[in-house]
Amino acid sequence: MKTDWRQTLRELSQRGMTQGQIAEYLQSNGIAYTKSGVEKLSQGKVAEPSHSAGQAILNLHQQKTRD
Numbered sequence: 001m002k003t004d005w006r007q008t009l010r011e012l013s014q015r016g017m018t019q020g021q022i023a024e025y026l027q028s029n030g031i032a033y034t035k036s037g038v039e040k041l042s043q044g045k046v047a048e049p050s051h052s053a054g055q056a057i058l059n060l061h062q063q064k065t066r067d
Contacts, residue, residue, distance in 0.1 A: 005048070037049075
């Protein structure tokens with residue numbers, strides 16, 4: 001099943017996460033991803049993140065949707 005990254009990031013935003021905070025989360029997990037990269041992904045300008053970035057975003061999403 002293909003992940004809808006725009007929707008996933010929109011849901012994180014609705015839970016109070018900024019694009020900068022998402023980028024900081026990725027960087028704190030050793031993933032080189034910038035706020036600009038998160039913005040491009042959320043706008044659909046980048047179709048897929050790297051595997052490690054995608055997995056980290058999904059983990060963050062899962063944490064935030066459990067709260």
